[in-house]
Amino acid sequence: MATVKGEIVVNTERCKGCELCVPVCKEKTIKMSGNLNSKGYHFATSINDDCNGCTNCALVCPDGAITVYRVKLKEEKVN
Amino acid sequence: MNYIPTREEIIADHDNVVYERTCLLTDNPLSYCPGCGHGTAHRLIMEVVEEMNLQADTIGVAPVGCSVLAYDFMNIDMQQAAHGRAPAVATGIKRLMPDKFVFTYQGDGDLAAIGTGETLHACNRGExxxxxxVNNGIYGMTGGQMAPTTLPNMKTATSPYGRDVETMGYPLKITELIAMLPGTYFVSRQSVHTPANVRKAKKAIEKAIQYQKLNKGLCFVEIVSNCNSGWKMTPEQSNKWMEENMFPYYPLGDIKVPKEK
Incomplete structure (x- = not known):
């Protein structure tokens, strides 16, 4: 069971749809949306709950469009 | 069963942020093509300046080229220089204000072509x-013409059959060239196409900023980058092409490091 849970928030207006964040996500959380932003780019979006907040996507994003959140899940004690 | 917070609960608390865009980049949308390494390089430099709390003491010099509008994106004091003359302008700024952190941000057309003289002499003087x-082996802004750093047999707008080294010369390894000069203190070559390389590049930028305080000479960080528009590839393809073709000619790593005492 994962002990951390991450979330990404993509600034959809800033995203230019370069897709560099897709291959670096080991959890396969990021996919390009079918929708367009006002500049006409398909923006990146989070598609599942597997994100662990590793920040790889935010590090390679040239436009700084991704904010990464991470929380530690509390371990439940046995007994 | 453990309680798993929902997405809304996680993003509502700003304490959970582990990575966000630095406040030293302005809100202006970057003028670069999608996937261009310039954006990452801007962000890394500004992140380091923010982490070292130097934003009030930093003066940047913007070049001519794709990054000509760097002063619009970096939320610090910036000066625009004539084409290739950024090291000369930075020399003047640093000599007048030695307490400030002064950097130039240049592309290969600016630094290695029209500004070779300024660059070499600024390095030789040990400013x-x-x-x-930022080296992408092509003139990106003007439409993908051949640059001094273009690889042999690489097709560009002005070398449509590939760069012929017999008539057009060899790619200029300016970073190795200036590393030989005694005026330089720290010379490194990095790239920003994978998370691991981004982390390494950030460390090199940190060193280059820290060493300036020692007044021992010029610090130089080359960032090998892609130009997917100029190379006519997708961002992902251009990064792969860069790994296969650019890195054998421009190997990554520290080229000149200060001797430990």
Whole structure:
């Protein structure tokens, strides 16, 4: 069971749809949306709950469009 | 069963943020093509300046080229220089204000073509400035013409059959060239196409900024970058092409490091 849970928030207006964040996500959380932003780019979006907040996507994003959140899940004690 | 917070609960608390865009980049949308390494390089430099709390003491010099509008994106004091003359302008700024952190941000057309003289002499004089050099092997802004750093047999708008080294010469390894000069203190070559390389590049930028305080000479960080528009590839393809073709000619790593005492 994962002990951390991450979330990404993509600034959809800033995203230019370069897709560099897709291959670096080991959890396969990021996919390009079918929708367009006002500049006409398909923006990146989070598609599942597997994100662990590793920040790889935010590090390679040239436009700084991704904010990464991470929380530690509390371990439940046995007994 | 453990309680798993929902997405809304996680993003509502700003304490959970582990990575966000630095406040030293302005809200202006970057003028670069999608997937261009310039954006990452801008962000890394500004992140380091923010982490070292130097934003009030930093003066950047913007070049001519794709990054000509760097002063619109970096939320610090910036000066625009004539084409290739950024090291000369930075020399003047640093000599007048030696307490400031002064850096130039230049592309390969600016630094390695029209500004070779300024660059070499600033390095040879050992000016206490930091130069960030983004090398993508092509003139990106003007439409993908051949640059001094273009690889042999690489097709560009002005070398449609590939760069013929017999008539057009060899790619200029300016970073190795200036590393031989005694005026330089720290010379490194990095890239920003994978998370691991981004982390390494950030460390090199940190060193280049820290060493400027020692007044021992010029610090120089080359960032090998892609130009997917100029190379006519997708961002992902261009990064792969860069790994296969650029890195054998421009190997990554520290080229000149200060001797430990």
């Amino acid at each position: 206490n400035i930091t130069i960030f050099f």
